[in-house]
Amino acid sequence: MSKSAAGLLILALLSGAVHFSLFEDTDLSLPLVGCGIFAVLFVLALAAGRKIKFDPVLR
Known part of the structure; x- marks a missing residue:
């Protein structure tokens, strides 16, 4: 997994957690x-x- 994919996964999980902790009664936030x-x-x-x-051989 690349660094950008890992960062996006963390951002998705954090924003999902923020939604469920702050906006429990709303459907869309x-x-x-x-x-x-x-x-x-x-x-x-x-x-x-x-x-x-990635081609490690530089020509």
């Missing part, structure tokens, strides 16, 4: 929207990390 955006970006970062290969 800004931290929940942020959680969804960070989760999508996390999945994209995981997919991009699989496709990019």
